[in-house]
Amino acid sequence: MTVELISVGTEILMGNIVNTNAAFLSAQCVALGLSCYHQSVVGDNEGRMEEAMQTALSRSELVLISGGLGPTRDDLTKEVAAKVMEKKLVMDMRTRDRIQAYFDRIKRPDITENNWKQAVVPEGAIVLDNDNGTAPGLILEKEGKAMILLPGPPGELLPLFQKKVRPYLEQLQEEKMYSCMVKICSVGESRAETMVADLLEGQTNPTIAPYAKTGEVHFRITAREKTQEAAELLMEPVLKEMKRRFGSRIYTVREEETLEEVVVRLLEQGRLTITTVESCTGGLLSGQLVNVPGASKVLERGFVTYSNEAKIQMVGVSPVTLEEMGAVSQETAEEMAEGGRKAAGADVGISITGVAGPGGGTEEKPVGMVCMACSIRGEIRRETFYFSGDREKIRKSSVVQGLNLIREELLKYLEGQISGESA
Amino acid sequence: MTVELISVGTEILMGNIVNTNAAFLSAQCVALGLSCYHQSVVGDNEGRMEEAMQTALSRSELVLISGGLGPTRDDLTKEVAAKVMEKKLVMDMRTRDRIQAYFDRIKRPDITENNWKQAVVPEGAIVLDNDNGTAPGLILEKEGKAMILLPGPPGELLPLFQKKVRPYLEQLQEEKMYSCMVKICSVGESRAETMVADLLEGQTNPTIAPYAKTGEVHFRITAREKTQEAAELLMEPVLKEMKRRFGSRIYTVREEETLEEVVVRLLEQGRLTITTVESCTGGLLSGQLVNVPGASKVLERGFVTYSNEAKIQMVGVSPVTLEEMGAVSQETAEEMAEGGRKAAGADVGISITGVAGPGGGTEEKPVGMVCMACSIRGEIRRETFYFSGDREKIRKSSVVQGLNLIREELLKYLEGQISGESA
Numbered sequence: 001m002t003v004e005l006i007s008v009g010t011e012i013l014m015g016n017i018v019n020t021n022a023a024f025l026s027a028q029c030v031a032l033g034l035s036c037y038h039q040s041v042v043g044d045n046e047g048r049m050e051e052a053m054q055t056a057l058s059r060s061e062l063v064l065i066s067g068g069l070g071p072t073r074d075d076l077t078k079e080v081a082a083k084v085m086e087k088k089l090v091m092d093m094r095t096r097d098r099i100q101a102y103f104d105r106i107k108r109p110d111i112t113e114n115n116w117k118q119a120v121v122p123e124g125a126i127v128l129d130n131d132n133g134t135a136p137g138l139i140l141e142k143e144g145k146a147m148i149l150l151p152g153p154p155g156e157l158l159p160l161f162q163k164k165v166r167p168y169l170e171q172l173q174e175e176k177m178y179s180c181m182v183k184i185c186s187v188g189e190s191r192a193e194t195m196v197a198d199l200l201e202g203q204t205n206p207t208i209a210p211y212a213k214t215g216e217v218h219f220r221i222t223a224r225e226k227t228q229e230a231a232e233l234l235m236e237p238v239l240k241e242m243k244r245r246f247g248s249r250i251y252t253v254r255e256e257e258t259l260e261e262v263v264v265r266l267l268e269q270g271r272l273t274i275t276t277v278e279s280c281t282g283g284l285l286s287g288q289l290v291n292v293p294g295a296s297k298v299l300e301r302g303f304v305t306y307s308n309e310a311k312i313q314m315v316g317v318s319p320v321t322l323e324e325m326g327a328v329s330q331e332t333a334e335e336m337a338e339g340g341r342k343a344a345g346a347d348v349g350i351s352i353t354g355v356a357g358p359g360g361g362t363e364e365k366p367v368g369m370v371c372m373a374c375s376i377r378g379e380i381r382r383e384t385f386y387f388s389g390d391r392e393k394i395r396k397s398s399v400v401q402g403l404n405l406i407r408e409e410l411l412k413y414l415e416g417q418i419s420g421e422s423a
Numbered sequence: 424m425t426v427e428l429i430s431v432g433t434e435i436l437m438g439n440i441v442n443t444n445a446a447f448l449s450a451q452c453v454a455l456g457l458s459c460y461h462q463s464v465v466g467d468n469e470g471r472m473e474e475a476m477q478t479a480l481s482r483s484e485l486v487l488i489s490g491g492l493g494p495t496r497d498d499l500t501k502e503v504a505a506k507v508m509e510k511k512l513v514m515d516m517r518t519r520d521r522i523q524a525y526f527d528r529i530k531r532p533d534i535t536e537n538n539w540k541q542a543v544v545p546e547g548a549i550v551l552d553n554d555n556g557t558a559p560g561l562i563l564e565k566e567g568k569a570m571i572l573l574p575g576p577p578g579e580l581l582p583l584f585q586k587k588v589r590p591y592l593e594q595l596q597e598e599k600m601y602s603c604m605v606k607i608c609s610v611g612e613s614r615a616e617t618m619v620a621d622l623l624e625g626q627t628n629p630t631i632a633p634y635a636k637t638g639e640v641h642f643r644i645t646a647r648e649k650t651q652e653a654a655e656l657l658m659e660p661v662l663k664e665m666k667r668r669f670g671s672r673i674y675t676v677r678e679e680e681t682l683e684e685v686v687v688r689l690l691e692q693g694r695l696t697i698t699t700v701e702s703c704t705g706g707l708l709s710g711q712l713v714n715v716p717g718a719s720k721v722l723e724r725g726f727v728t729y730s731n732e733a734k735i736q737m738v739g740v741s742p743v744t745l746e747e748m749g750a751v752s753q754e755t756a757e758e759m760a761e762g763g764r765k766a767a768g769a770d771v772g773i774s775i776t777g778v779a780g781p782g783g784g785t786e787e788k789p790v791g792m793v794c795m796a797c798s799i800r801g802e803i804r805r806e807t808f809y810f811s812g813d814r815e816k817i818r819k820s821s822v823v824q825g826l827n828l829i830r831e832e833l834l835k836y837l838e839g840q841i842s843g844e845s846a
Contacts, residue, residue, distance in 0.1 A: 011634050013459050015450025016643070018443050022464075027438025036436050037471060041445075041462035048460055071613040072633070073620075106791065107809040112617045132812045153635065155816050211439060276706070276727065282713025283699070283706025286727045290705025293781055293814060301733035304699065304709045304725030306718070310767075314724060344733075358716055391716060 001173060003034040004060035006052050008067035008077050009152055010043040021066050021157055027211075028161060032169050033177040033224055034062065044074045053084045053147070061145050062169070067152030069135040071114040078122065078138065081147055085140040087122035092136075095119040095127060099134050128164040132156045137164060178231035179222040181255040182242050185215055185404045192217040195245055199238065206235050214393060215400030216259070251407060259403045260288050266410040267298040270417065272347040272376070274406070276302035277315050277340035279327065279353040280370065285399045301344050305336065315339035328353050330371050330382040337373035338380060348410075349375045352402050356391045370398045374409045381409055424596055426457040427483035429475050431490035431500050432575055433466040444489050444580055451584060455592050456600040456647055457485065467497045476507045476570070484568050485592070490575030492558040494537040501545065501561065504570055508563045510545035515559075518542040518550055522557050551587040555579045560587060601654035602645040604678040605665050608638055608827045615640040618668055622661065629658050637816065638823030639682070671834055674827070682826045683711050689833040690721040693840065695770040695799070697829070699725035700738050700763035702750065702776040703793065708822045724767050728759065738762035751776050753794050753805040760796035761803060771833075772798040775825050779814045793821045797832045804832055 005025055011017050022039050029036050038060070042052045049068075056063040068077030082089050096119035103111045118135045121127055128137030133156040138149040148165055150157045170176060184192060193200065193210055196219070200208055206223040221238050225231035243250060251262050267274055276286040276299070286302035289295050303314045308327055311317040316339040317332055325331040333351045341349030354370025361367035368387040373380055383405060387397040428448055434440050445462050452459050461479070465471045472491075479486040491500030505512050519542040526534050541558045544550055551560030556579040561572040571588055573580045607615055612635040616623065619642070623631055629646040644661050648654035666673060674685050690697055699709040699722070709725035712718050726737045731750055734740040739762040740755055748754040756774045764772030777793025784790035791810040796803055806828060810820040 010632055012446075013449055013462060014453045014632070014643075015446045015448070016634055018441055018446040020441050023435075023438045023441040025438070026436060030437050037466060037468070039436060039464035043460060045460070072616045073623075074633075102811065105789070105809070106811045108611070112613050114613055114617065132816065155637065155812060159813070209437065209439060278706070280713070282710045282718070282722070283701070283708070283725055283727060284710035284713075285706070287701075287705045287707035287710050287818075290703070290727075290729065291815060291818070295705070296729055299705070299727075300730040301737060302706055302727030302729070304706060304713075304722075304727070306713065306725070307723040310724035392714060395710075395714070 001034050001062065002060040003029045003036050003062040003064055004056045005036065005039040006049075006056055006063060006065045007039070007041045007152075008044060008049060008065060009041070010074075012041050012067075013043045021152065021154060024154070024158060025064055025066065025161065028166065029064070029169070030209075031177055031179055031220065031222055032166065033173060033175065034169065044068055044076055046076055046080055049076060049080045050084060053081060057084065057145055057147070063145075063147045064150070064165075065147065066150045066157055069118070069138075069149060069151045071112070071117055071134065073114070075117075077149055078120070081138075081140060081149055082122040085122065085142050085147055087124060087140060089120050090123050092119055092121045092127055095121065095129075095136050098129060098136075102134055126168070128160055130156055130160055132159060139165075139168060175224050175226055176231075177222050177224055178228055178235070179220050179255065180235060180239065180253050182219040182221065182239070182246070182250055183252050183257075183259070184217045184219075184246055184249050185251060185259060185400055186249050187217060187246070189217050192219075192246075196242065199241065206231075206238055208238065215397045248408070248411060251404070258292075259400065259407070261292050263403050263406050263410070264289065264292045264295055264298055266407060266414065267348065270347075270410065270414050272410075273298055273300060273344075274348040274350065275299070275340050275344035275346040277336040277349060277351040278302070278304055279306055279311070279336075279351075280356040281352045281395050281398050281402070282306060284395060285350065285352060285402050288399055288403065300346065303340050303343070311336060315343050326365065328355055328365050328369060328371055330373065330384060333371040333373035334375075334380055334382055337375040338378070341375050347377055348406065349373075350402055350406050352398050354385075354394070354398060356394045356398075358391060368394050370394070370401075372398075372402055372405055374405045376409055376413045379409075379413070381405065424457050424485065425483040426452045426459050426485040426487055427479045428459065428462040429472075429479055429486060429488045430462070430464045430575075431467060431472060431488060432464070433497075435464050435490075436466050444575065444577060447577070447581060448487055448489065448584065451589065452487070452592070453645075454600055454602075455589070456596055456598055457592065467491055467499055469499055469503055472499060472503045473507060476504060480507065480568060480570070486568075486570045487573070487588075488570065489573045489580055492541070492572060492574045494535070494540055494557070496537075498540075500572055501543075504561075504563060504572055505545040508545065508565050508570055510547060510563060512543050513546050515542055515544045515550055518544065518552075518559050521552060521559075525557055549591075551583055553579055553583055555582060562588075562591060598647050598649055599654075600645055600647050601651055601658070602643055602678070603658060603662065603676050605642040605644065605662070605669070605673055606675050606680070606682070607640045607642075607669055607672050608674060608682060608823055609672055610640060610669070612640050615642075615669075619665065622664060629654075629661055631661065638820045671831065674830060681715075682823065682830070684715050686826050686829050686833070687712065687715040687718055687721055689830060689837065690771065693770075693833065693837050695833070696721055696723060696767075697771040697773065698722070698763050698767035698769040700759040700772060700774040701725070701727055702729055702734070702759075702774075703779040704775045704818050704821050704825070705729060707818060708773065708775060708825050711822055711826065723769065726763050726766070734759060738766050749788065751778055751788050751792060751794055753796065753807060756794040756796040757798075757803055757805050760798040761801065764798050770800055771829065772796075773825055773829050775821050777808075777817070777821060779817045779821075781814060791817050793817070793824075795821075795825055795828055797828045799832055799836045802832075802836070804828065
């Protein structure tokens with residue numbers, strides 16, 4: 001079954017935003033076993049949009065369209081799609097009520113008139129309720145083909161696809177795609193690929209595809225089978241081989257699990273609490289940990305110690321260490337982690353101090369040099385990393401490697417606990 | 424003059440990589456005053472590539488194609504382009520020498536045979552030397568139209584475009600595009616557009632285009648003119664009218680300036696320091712402020728006070744307030760901001776405490792309810808927001824509105840300073 005993507009939006013054509021939706025949707029469709037041969041982008045222009053839709057429908061069975069469903073007069077996607085699929089537009093009372101409830105919830109009583117445009121839908125369309133915005137998703141079917149419309153903002157498109165579109169696409173085909181995700185940090189992309197080059201070569205079922213994101217590499221293993229059990233049997237040897245090669249550098253094989261979730265899970269498992277002491281990342285690491293619902297059980301407080309005075313006063317770093325070794329040093333990192341841990345009365349302390357740039361680098365301590373320490377009840381590991389890229393990339397990489405450092409130390413600690421108990 | 428982009432690459436179609444080249448090339452073309460109405464993506468397939476090229480040539484004067492110029496048998500772009508433009512392929516001795524020199528430079532004496540394929544060019548093509556790789560860029564002209572081929576890796580494409588393609592495109596046209604960006608927070612997208620609906624209507628030169636991102640709305644005003652001065656004259660009345668309508672809700676009109684940069688700039692202007700006290704955002708606000716290079720001058724420390732104990736011990740919130748009003752209340756927010764300000768010895772304190780969900784919401788305090796306070800030397804403003812979306816969106820919206828709250832209070836404070844001085 002073939003699928004084709006059309007992204008609608010002048011901001012994509014003008015280069016104001018990068019089309020991450022297309023990458024997300026393509027990857028999802030490929031994972032579902034659909035073949036995707038074309039992607040296109042058009043602006044909010046009736047004629048060109050209609051032409052793009054007609055062309056796509058003539059060569060693909062499914063057309064996935066994102067963007068242009070909002071309340072403004074620029075938003076034409078629904079209207080043009082209805083024309084191409086020969087459907088009348090009608091008011092959908094359920095959607096009207098949902099929009100009303102949405103505005104009630106965010107306490108905006110003054111709903112502007114143009115918002116009601118979003119409650120108008122092509123007759124007979126499957127309406128996909130949008131929990132994160134006003135415009136619903138829509139599926140229009142005609143003569144064995146379907147056009148699927150999704151709102152453009154990624155915060156609305158992603159959950160709507162996962163919750164509503166994916167089940168719709170799944171029931172269209174007999175064999176399903178099952179996949180698992182091998183997520184790795186602390187190995188670079190090209191090195192990771194080299195380590196499994198022979199597995200990537202000539203793969204058919206299951207397939208293995210690498211994806212890189214800042215500080216991490218993910219491999220998706222996908223099998224096409226009629227049942228979950230049969231698919232798992234197919235994937236098992238590949239998964240086993242990858243585990244053998246990457247070992248504990250794999251932090252999860254569950255698609256939906258994030259690195260910070262693994263860290264929170266391990267902390268809960270060991271009934272441990274954690275505190276953060278951040279300099280160059282300025283709170284990003286604690287911010288990421290708190291992204292896990294229920295993080296309050298393990299993280300009670302954190303310190304942003306940007307200046308030397310803050311490091312001394314908040315977490316008791318020694319002025320002598322700062323003077324002699326510098327703020328960016330393993331010694332300072334160690335005192336930050338251990339001092340923060342004690343000040344917070346926590347079991348685990350993690351610290352990050354580095355040169356994020358663009359200024360402040362020296363020959364000895366270049367931009368991108370970041371020192372970290374992790375203390376579990378006084379057992380301390382120190383690390384120095386040298387990251388590339390701009391300020392933002394250095395800070396993001398620091399957060400990933402900081403989380404990974406905690407993870408590695410927790411694994412060791414928990415292992416010690418178990419062998420201690422059994423001894 | 425119209426331009427159209429074709430990105431060649433199975434890895435884009437499969438969603439393995441995000442098409443950042445398209446965003447870069449579009450933005451560059453728009454800045455050069457070219458009109459871009461279509462982008463498309465095709466895989467390394469001869470038939471589909473030829474069809475895409477023919478379609479593009481039929482409707483656009485310039486076709487910019489990236490990817491598929493490498494040494495492997497998959498790389499077909501040049502061959503298909505030569506066919507479509509009816510050119511013979513010939514060996515280019517200068518390119519052959521350059522490739523030889525390239526391999527000498529990176530000390531790889533063992534050049535594989537397939538590399539010489541890259542020295543073959545369509546007869547009469549303008550060859551664009553690639554300093555960062557082996558495959559040259561190529562410009563093929565025919566009957567007043569041109570096809571421009573560029574290698575896919577961004578590290579090769581970007582400099583090649585800047586150094587070789589941009590001058591070629593510049594000499595093709597007389598007028599250029601100039602633009603500025605009106606950036607607004609604290610007004611929703613549909614409301615913002617309603618406020619300028621009449622300006623958006625029937626615009627030609629300059630044009631106004633709205634863009635939404637979490638918690639913000641941006642309007643790009645673009646003028647097409649021969650000189651910067653003439654363009655600014657065209658844009659001035661529109662800009663003035665937008666300033667009249669949105670007032671201080673516009674935080675900048677500079678394309679590259681971010682909200683956190685404005686906050687840091689205003690703090691520096693008033694020679695003020697700031698501290699952050701965060702609960703549900705867990706450090707994201709301080710993390711965002713620290714993203715501004717040189718933020719150390721204004722932010723010396725911050726507090727992540729996730730638990731009630733942390734709020735009491737770190738910034739002196741009263742247990743009675745927490746007991747009677749709750750952790751998510753304007754009263755607690757006020758004590759967090761003011762207590763944190765005093766504990767840090769800072770001029771400004773900003774606090775955020777809310778229900779980010781998914782659990783923890785009640786009828787009285789639903790998920791998405793976020794209380795904030797901003798204190799400038801004891802002058803306090805308190806606010807309650809009701810955000811929609813999931814945990815991540817609520818937290819992101821909180822950061823944007825928290826930054827905006829500081830900005831608004833700083834503007835008032837600085838105005839007071841000025842009128843105080845002149846009194």
